[in-house]
Amino acid sequence: MSAEPDKTGTTITQVLYGVENAVKLFSRVVYGANTVIDICDDDIISHTATSHKIIEKRVLEIGAKFRYITEIKKDNIKYCKELMKVGQVRHLDGIRTNFVVTDTEYSSSAIMQQVHAHPETVYSNVRSIVEQQRYLFENLWNKAIPAERKINEIEGGIELEKTYVIQDPQSIQKLFVDMVKSVQHEVLLILPTINAFLREYRMGIIQLLMQAMRERSVNVRILTPTNDVIDNILKNTVISYQEGKRRKDFDLRSINMSPEETAVSTVTIVVVDKKESLVFEKTDDTKEDFIEAVGMATYSNSKPTVVSYISIFESLWTQVDLYEQLKTHDKMQKEFINIASHEMKTPTQAIIGYTDLIHKHPEKREDMMQSISRNAVRLQRLTNDILDVTRIDSHTLNLHKEQFNIGNLLAYIVQDYVGYIEKENQNVKLFYNFKQDVNDPLPIDADEDRITQVISNLLNNAIKFTSKKREGVISVSAERKKEEVIVSIKDTGEGINPEILPRLFTKFATRSFSGTGLGLYISKSIVEAHGGKMWAENNPDGEGATFTFTLPLSSSRKTIMFSRKDGR
Secondary structure (H helix, E strand, O other): OEOOOEOOEOOEEEEEEOHHHHHHHHHHHHHOOOOEEEEEOOOOHHHOHHHHHHHHHHHHHHOOEEEEEEOOOHHHHHHHHHHHOOOEEEEOOOOOOOEEEEOOOEEEEHHHOOOOOOOEEEEEOOHHHHHHHHHHHHHHHHHOEEHHHHHHHHHHOOOOOOEEEEOOHHHHHHHHHHHHHHOOOEEEEEOOOHHHHHHHHHOOHHHHHHHHHHHHOOEEEEEEOOOHHHHHHHHHHHOOOEOOEOOOOEEEEEOOOOHHHOOOOEEEEEEEOOOEEEEEEEOOOOOOOHHHHEEEEEEEOOHHHHHHHHHHHHHHHHHHHHHHHHOOOHHHHHHHHHHHHHHHHHHHHHHHHHHHHHHHOHHHHHHHHHHHHHHHHHHHHHHHHHHHHHHHHOOOOOOOOEEEEHHHHHHHHHHHHHHHHHHOOOOEEEEEEOOOOOOOOOEEEEOHHHHHHHHHHHHHHHHHHHOOOOOEEEEEEEEEEOOEEEEEEEEOOOOOOOOOHHHOOOOOOOOEOOEOOOHHHHHHHHHHHOOOEEEEEEOOOOOOEEEEEEEEOOOOOOOOOOOHHHHO
16 A cells, blocks of 8 residues: 655655564665654563664664663563663553654564564554554553553562542453452442442452352451342352351441432442552443443552542441441431541542643642642541541541640640741731739640640631732730630631621531531530530621630649640
């Protein structure tokens, strides 16, 4: 097959057959290069000394820019190191394509992938085809990692941490199965819908977990909604009970949701041996086939990422366990699942998005890793808040009380926040309006960590809504009134929306990009658990709001009445 000639001469695109033609075309394209030689192959060419010499000779002759992509393995490290002397080499997992493209020509030969009697070789010097292949090479190059990192990993026996996005449903399915087959110690699995469980059961995931449990004593823990069909599957084919007790190596907790409460796009999370995670969304949960239902996925063996998903699992596991033990009202369970699913979606999608962008923009890797870390912290904060809410609602919030001086505690917290405000260049001035009287301290019997949580939450809110103004002011005050201490935090921020004010301290009354809307509910509950009160009001001058809480003063005077922070 040939193309029409252009102004620069005859342009052709042709297919040739045979090993000899393949070798000749490779040499022809390399020797025909003027400024650029880019090669992508499946690691066979790097074993060929003749090919290496051809590349090295041409690069040295013309000073061409040479780049090479392959899958680096133990058996081709030597050849890759030789190629690194004359150009740049990168590693790409599982690469199954091969071609050489220069500034004017392109060739791709099956001989690099599979040697057989009549390999096919494609050659072209048509500008549009050459440019298309150069574009393909650039995309692969951006996804690949420097050869030095992979070589150090292989030679040092170190597993390189990586996080990447998978778009192909078949690849996601294969990786899912391979991860389950490889488990040695523990599997954590969140299946968000009944259909998700049934799909995984049909593709053999549940059976593989049972096999791993029997043969390698693997511990299996699953969070999933259940119904009669799933219960029958578990009783008849999966879980064996001994004297009515659960097996120690298999535990399944039910998180039941009604169909209308289940989102169309749902997230499955699997963590294997606390070393690697796979997270994937379903684009259509109604599909019975895994390939048709699944969307994109994120794989990671990066410790911070894996730990984040372990934290999510453990937090949800604890929540479900508490609900089972306390027989929490069905409405509370539904509310927890709905809110948790909604709030988890934003940071989870951010983590998935940034891991994809890391490969496209490696120059911004550090900034994107910081964004991933921030969203992981947000997930952790969300799970902690939900756990606190569950403890409060179930009356299991434990307080570790001791006597300390709340005046000193306020002083140290304000001091910390002043440093934070200066560091972050916030447009806020923070004042503490309390003069410590050593003869008349403010001793309270309370859980210092929980009171610190309350004060910090109120200050964070005040800074968030006050820093939006050019010059904001926040003042913290404490005063004795009979047998209680009154603490107020006044700001000159936006004030409280009159529509929200009546339900300000209820769960999820106010939610934003930076919060879950649980902080005020938790803070008020902590104060009330100590026998105090909390309220809020807009300032009379129409600028900002004031949050106030009271705590009973200690009825006894001990020798030491200072915060633990005094020992810093």
